[in-house]
Amino acid sequence: MTMMIPSAAPVKIASSSDSKGLVSTGQLTTLLPPLPNGTNPDVVNVMESMKRISDAKYSKVQAYADPSANAAALGGTVNGSAVPGIQACSYTKSAYVVDKYGSPSAVNPDVDSNIVGNGGIFTTAEYMANSDFQKTAAVMKLVIDGNAAAGTIEMDGFDYHTGDRATGEARDFNVGNCIGACLEYAARVGKPVMIYVFSDGSLASNGMIDNSAGGRGKGVWTADNQNVARLISWYTTQGPAALRAEERRDEPADRQFQFRRLAQHLGQPGGQQRIQPGADGGPQLHRLAWPGR
Numbered sequence: 001m002t003m004m005i006p007s008a009a010p011v012k013i014a015s016s017s018d019s020k021g022l023v024s025t026g027q028l029t030t031l032l033p034p035l036p037n038g039t040n041p042d043v044v045n046v047m048e049s050m051k052r053i054s055d056a057k058y059s060k061v062q063a064y065a066d067p068s069a070n071a072a073a074l075g076g077t078v079n080g081s082a083v084p085g086i087q088a089c090s091y092t093k094s095a096y097v098v099d100k101y102g103s104p105s106a107v108n109p110d111v112d113s114n115i116v117g118n119g120g121i122f123t124t125a126e127y128m129a130n131s132d133f134q135k136t137a138a139v140m141k142l143v144i145d146g147n148a149a150a151g152t153i154e155m156d157g158f159d160y161h162t163g164d165r166a167t168g169e170a171r172d173f174n175v176g177n178c179i180g181a182c183l184e185y186a187a188r189v190g191k192p193v194m195i196y197v198f199s200d201g202s203l204a205s206n207g208m209i210d211n212s213a214g215g216r217g218k219g220v221w222t223a224d225n226q227n228v229a230r231l232i233s234w235y236t237t238q239g240p241a242a243l244r245a246e247e248r249r250d251e252p253a254d255r256q257f258q259f260r261r262l263a264q265h266l267g268q269p270g271g272q273q274r275i276q277p278g279a280d281g282g283p284q285l286h287r288l289a290w291p292g293r
Contacts, residue, residue, distance in 0.1 A: 013151065015131075016110045019138045022147075023101040040098070047095035054091055107147060109137035114188045121181050121188075136178040144182070144191050153178065160203055160221040166214025168203070168221050179233065186235040194234040201226055 013019060028047075034040040055075075064070040105111045113120055115137050116127045127133050132155060139151035155175055160168040179195055186193040205219035 013138050013142065014135050016108050016134065016138050019107045019109065019142060022142075023097065023107055029098065044095060044099045047091070047098055051091035051095060107142060107145075109134075109141045112137075112141060114185060115141065115181075121184050130174070132174060132178055133181070136181055140182045140185050140193075144186050144189060144193050146191075158199065159201065159224070163220065163222075164212065164215055165210035165218045165220050166212050166216075169214055169216065169218070183233070183235045190237050192234065192236045194232070197231040197233070199230075 011018075011022065028043050029040060032040060032042040032046070034043075058074040061074060062070055063073045101107060109115045115121050117124055120127075122130075122133055122137070127137070136153055139148075139153050142148040143151040155178075157171060158168075158175075160171075162168070179197065182193060182195055202225040203221040204223045204225040206222045208220045208222065209215070209217055210220050211217055
C-alpha cells in the first residue's frame with residue numbers, strides 16, 4: 001500500500017477512447033486549431049488572459065461572509081499568509097491542461113507515429129486487428145509519457161487446457177509482443193520503464209510432444225502447477241550493460257550477461273538474476289534488464 005493512494009479510485013484503460021476520455025479541453029482547441037508542430041499558443045494566451053482578468057475582479061467579489069472561507073475560495077490573506085484561492089488555481093490548471101493536452105496525440109496512441117503506422121512499433125493493420133495491442137499501447141503511452149504513475153495490463157486465457165502446445169505458444173508470443181512494445185516505446189522516447197509480469201499459476205507437462213507447426217516439438221501443457229510465475233524487466237537509458245564474469249567461474253566478462261548471487265537473494269541492479277526454487281520462500285524469479293539499445 002505504500003505505492004498506492006487508497007482514496008484514489010483506479011481508472012480502467014482498455015483503448016485509446018479511454019485515454020482520450022481522461023482529458024477534456026473543451027471547444028476552444030477546436031475554434032483555435034493547433035500549429036503544425038502540435039502547440040497551440042493562441043489557446044494558451046486566451047486562457048492566461050481569462051485568469052488575469054478574473055484575478056483583477058476577485059478583490060471586488062465576496063463569495064462567503066466568513067473572511068477565511070472567502071480568501072480560500074478567491075484568494076487573499078488567511079492568518080497573515082497570502083493564499084491563491086481555489087478559483088484562481090482552477091484557471092491556472094485549465095490553462096496548463098490545454099497547453100499540455102491540447103493536441104490529440106498527447107494521450108492518443110492511435111495517432112502517435114512512434115506506435116502506429118509506417119515506422120511505428122505496430123503496422124496499422126496489425127494494430128487495428130489486435131485489441132491486446134490497442135490496450136497495451138494506451139496504457140504504455142500514459143505511463144511512459146509520465147501521465148500515469150503505473151499501469152496494469154490484464155490479459156486472460158493463459159491457463160492452457162487445450163491438449164496441445166501450439167495454443168499456448170501463440171498466446172505467449174502475443175503477450176511477448178506487448179512486452180516488447182513497451183520496451184521499444186521507452187527506447188524511442190528515451191524514458192526508463194519497469195515491467196513486472198506475474199501469473200496466479202503456472203503449467204506442467206507430462207512429456208507428450210506437440211509436433212505441429214505451432215507446437216514446434218515442445219511438451220504439451222496438461223495440468224496446472226501452483227507455483228506462481230513472475231518476471232521483472234526494465235529498460236534504462238544509461239547505456240549498455242557492463243558485462244561481468246560469474247563469481248564462481250573464471251570466465252571472460254564479455255561472455256557473461258547473467259549474474260547469480262551466491263547468497264541466493266536479490267543483489268545489486270543490473271544484468272539478469274535468478275533465484276532457485278525455494279531459495280527465497282517462493283518458486284522462481286527472473287529479472288532481466290535492457291540497458292540501452
